[in-house]
Amino acid sequence: MIRRMMGSLVAVVAILSVSAPAAQAQVKQSVSLNVGYFFSPPEDVRQTNDVLVQNLNFLLFDLDNFSGASIGGDYLVDLGQFLQAGVGVGYHKRTVPSVYAGFVDSDGTEIYQEMKLRITPVALTMRFLPLGNRRAFQPYVGAGVGFFSWRYAETGEFVDFTDDTIFRASYVDTGMEVGAVVLGGLRVPAGDAFAAGLEFVYHNAKGDLDPKVGFLGDTLDLGGWTTQFTFQVKF
Secondary structure (H helix, E strand, O other), rough: OHHHHHHHHHHHHHHHHHHHHHHHHOOOEEEEEEEEEEEEHHHHHHOOOEHHHHHHOEEEHHHHHHHHEEEEEEEEEEEEOOEEEEEEEEEEEEEEEEEEEEEOOOOEEEEEEEEEEEEEEEEEEEEEOOOOOOOEEEEEEEEEEEEEEEEEEEEEEEEEEEEEEEEEEEEEEEEEEEEEEEEEEEEEEEEOOEEEEEEEEEEEEEOOOOOOOOOOEEEOOOOEEEEEEEEEEEE
């Protein structure tokens, strides 16, 4: 998987390096900074063996709390008037508190733990601008492949139901997964050097959890929607 990722990155860099100088007289390269909100998948679209779905059977927490702010950026190169290639990176991290449902400590206090999720996607994309890149309004759609670096952890107090003892522990797993990326948006130029816009990004990927770690589920849904504002600087 890492070899495929590096091979794809090298290919895109090569394309951008060759294409950019040839088209520099007509178009510009650009960097886009993105700030938005990531919407984590709800329970009804997750697999039954998803670790968060399994945790809902005995823990009290709000699955919506895995949604939250995201940041990122893209390096973009125009390939003619209607196409644009890009390499982007994003970052999303959430910590969600939970307690056992129906179980408390001997002193009546809740048995507390935290679930922590971090997703860092790297996306290789191609955008199509049906009206071209010289209009006052520039809608676009695109697609590509994403490489999703992730880390998931459960830390805190847990119950051993064989003897009802309470113990502290930390369970952690990490990985890299490949998935699809689909996007669309609208940019509005402000002069020759800047542009602002709104973008919607959907990605679909699932992480395979190591059964040796001890999680109740064996998959982790890494997909979701991101709605983000973009600020583009051309050079």
